[in-house]
Amino acid sequence: MGKIEAKNIIKYFQHDGKPLKALGGINLTVNDGEFVCIVGPSGCGKSTFLRILAGLEKPDDGEVLLDGKKLVNTGPDRIMVFQEGALFPWLTVQDNVEYGLKVAGIPKNERHDISKRYLDMMQLSQFENSYTYQLSTGMKQRVAIARALVMDPDVLLMDEPFAALDSQTRDLLLVEMQMIWQKTKKTIIFVTHNVPEAAVLGSRVAIFSHRPSVVKKSLDIDYKRPRVTEDENLAKFEKEILSALRHQGPK
Amino acid sequence: MKANLLSKKIAFYVLIIIVWQGIDSAEIWPDNMFPSPVEVGEDLLYGLSDGSLFYGIATSMWRLIIGLSIAIGGGMLLGIYMARVETVNQTIGSLVLGLQSIPSVAWVPLAILWFGLSDSGIIFVTAIGAIFAVTINTYTGVKNIDPSFIEAARNMGAKGSKLVTTILIPAAFPYMITGFKQGWAFAWRGVIGAELLFSFLGLGFLLNVGRQLNDVSQVIAMMIVIMGIGILIDGFVFKKLEDKVMTKWGLR
Numbered sequence: 001m002g003k004i005e006a007k008n009i010i011k012y013f014q015h016d017g018k019p020l021k022a023l024g025g026i027n028l029t030v031n032d033g034e035f036v037c038i039v040g041p042s043g044c045g046k047s048t049f050l051r052i053l054a055g056l057e058k059p060d061d062g063e064v065l066l067d068g069k070k071l072v073n074t075g076p077d078r079i080m081v082f083q084e085g086a087l088f089p090w091l092t093v094q095d096n097v098e099y100g101l102k103v104a105g106i107p108k109n110e111r112h113d114i115s116k117r118y119l120d121m122m123q124l125s126q127f128e129n130s131y132t133y134q135l136s137t138g139m140k141q142r143v144a145i146a147r148a149l150v151m152d153p154d155v156l157l158m159d160e161p162f163a164a165l166d167s168q169t170r171d172l173l174l175v176e177m178q179m180i181w182q183k184t185k186k187t188i189i190f191v192t193h194n195v196p197e198a199a200v201l202g203s204r205v206a207i208f209s210h211r212p213s214v215v216k217k218s219l220d221i222d223y224k225r226p227r228v229t230e231d232e233n234l235a236k237f238e239k240e241i242l243s244a245l246r247h248q249g250p251k
Numbered sequence: 252m253k254a255n256l257l258s259k260k261i262a263f264y265v266l267i268i269i270v271w272q273g274i275d276s277a278e279i280w281p282d283n284m285f286p287s288p289v290e291v292g293e294d295l296l297y298g299l300s301d302g303s304l305f306y307g308i309a310t311s312m313w314r315l316i317i318g319l320s321i322a323i324g325g326g327m328l329l330g331i332y333m334a335r336v337e338t339v340n341q342t343i344g345s346l347v348l349g350l351q352s353i354p355s356v357a358w359v360p361l362a363i364l365w366f367g368l369s370d371s372g373i374i375f376v377t378a379i380g381a382i383f384a385v386t387i388n389t390y391t392g393v394k395n396i397d398p399s400f401i402e403a404a405r406n407m408g409a410k411g412s413k414l415v416t417t418i419l420i421p422a423a424f425p426y427m428i429t430g431f432k433q434g435w436a437f438a439w440r441g442v443i444g445a446e447l448l449f450s451f452l453g454l455g456f457l458l459n460v461g462r463q464l465n466d467v468s469q470v471i472a473m474m475i476v477i478m479g480i481g482i483l484i485d486g487f488v489f490k491k492l493e494d495k496v497m498t499k500w501g502l503r
Binding site: 054055056075076078079080082084086089099102103104131133147151 | 500
C-alpha cells in the first residue's frame with residue numbers, strides 16, 4: 001500500500017536571517033498507485049515539500065501520513081531519487097543498487113537475485129561492475145532508479161531526476177518511467193519544472209502557487225499510455241498547466 | 252618515459268656522491284668531521300653484516316606501526332565525532348588545533364615521566380604526534396561529504412555505526428588518506444626523535460650512539476637509512492594507496 005497524505009504543511013526558509021514562508025499550508029493526498037507530478041514556479045518549495053514527504057526535513061507545522069499512520073522519520077518505505085542521483089562513487093553499479101538491501105541485512109544471494117531483476121529492467125546488466133564516474137548522466141539516473149526500486153518502497157519520490165539529461169535520453173526515460181509505473185504499480189510523486197514532462201508522466205498534476213505556496217490546481221490527465229512528448233493531444237493539458245502557472249506571479 | 256625518469260634520478264644521486272667524494276678529497280675538513288661516501292658505505296655494510304641495522308630498523312618500524320595504528324584509529328574516531336557533533340567540534344575541536352601545533356618531541360619529557368624509559372613512552376610520542384593530523388583531515392573529509400550521500404543512505408535505512416562504516420568513512424576516505432600520509436610523516440619524525448632522547452634502541456638510538464662515539468660516518472649512515480625508509484614508505488605504501496583510491500573514487 002502507498003497512500004500518502006500531506007496535511008497543512010507549513011515550512012519557513014531562512015532568508016538573510018529572516019524567516020520566509022515557503023510552504024503556506026500544502027494539502028495533498030496521493031492515492032495508492034497514483035502517479036502525481038508536482039509543478040510550480042522556481043523557488044516555490046516543491047523540492048522542499050518532497051523532502052518533507054521523505055522525512056529528510058521537518059515541517060514547521062502540519063503532518064504527513066502514510067496509509068493513515070503519522071510519519072516522523074525518514075525510512076525505506078518512501079525512497080527518494082535525487083536530482084543528481086546521489087550514487088556512491090566508491091561502489092560499483094551493482095553494489096550501489098544493493099546498498100539498501102545490504103543495510104537491511106538481506107543475505108548476499110538474495111540481494112543478487114533482486115538487484116539482477118532491476119538491473120535488467122533498467123538495462124544496466126552490462127554495467128554492473130562499472131563505477132559511477134564511468135557512466136553517462138542518463139545511465140547514472142537509471143542506476144538511481146534501480147537503487148530505489150530494489151527497496152520495494154510504498155512510495156517513490158523523485159526530485160527532478162531528469163533535469164540534467166539531454167532531450168533524447170530524457171524522452172527515452174520518460175517512456176520507460178511510465179512502463180515501470182505500470183509494471184510495479186508504485187505510488188510515485190515526481191517533482192519537475194518541465195511542463196511537457198509533467199503532462200507525459202502524471203496521471204495527475206498538482207500545480208503549486210508562488211510562495212507561500214499552496215496547491216493551486218490539481219489536474220487529472222486522463223489519456224492513454226505510454227505517452228510521448230510530441231503527442232499533440234497532450235498540448236491541451238500542457239496549456240492548462242501553463243495557464244495555471246502563469247496566473248500567479250509573485251505577489 | 253619511465254626509464255628516462257629513473258635514469259635521471261640515478262644520474263642525480265651518482266652526481267651527489269661524486270661531488271661529495273670530490274669535497275672530501277679536497278681535504279677542507281678533517282675526516283672525523285666530514286667523512287667520505289666510502290666510509291659511510293662501509294659503516295652501512297658493517298651494520299648490515301652484524302645485524303644491528305636490521306634490528307634497529309625493525310625496532311623503529313614496530314614502534315611506528317603501533318603508534319601510527321593508534322593515531323589512525325583514534326584520529327578517525329575523533330575526526331568523525333567532531334564533524335558530526337557540533338558541540339564536540341566547538342569544544343574538543345579548538346583543543347585539537349592547539350595540540351597539533353606542539354612538536355612531537357615536546358611530548359618526550361611527559362612520556363618519560365608517565366611511562367619511564369620504555370617502548371610505551373616512545374609509542375605514546377609517535378601516536379600523539381600523528382593523531383591530530385589524522386583527526387583534522389578526517390574532520391575535513393567528513394564535512395565535505397556531499398550531503399545527498401548521507402540523506403540517500405539514511406533514506407535507505409542506514410543509521411548509527413552502519414552510516415559511519417558504509418558512508419562516512421568511504422566517502423571521506425580520499426581526505427583521510429592525506430591524513431594518514433601526514434600522520435605517517437609526523438609519526439616517523441616522532442619515533443626517531445623519541446628514540447634519540449629516550450636512547451632506548453631503534454634507529455634514533457643508533458644515531459645517538461654515533462654522536463656519543465664521535466663517529467660522524469655512523470651518524471650520516473643512520474640519517475641516510477632514515478631518509479631511505481621515508482622515501483620507500485611514501486612512494487610504495489602511500490602513493491600506491493592514494494593512486495588506487497583516487498582512481499576508484501573517480502577523482503582522477
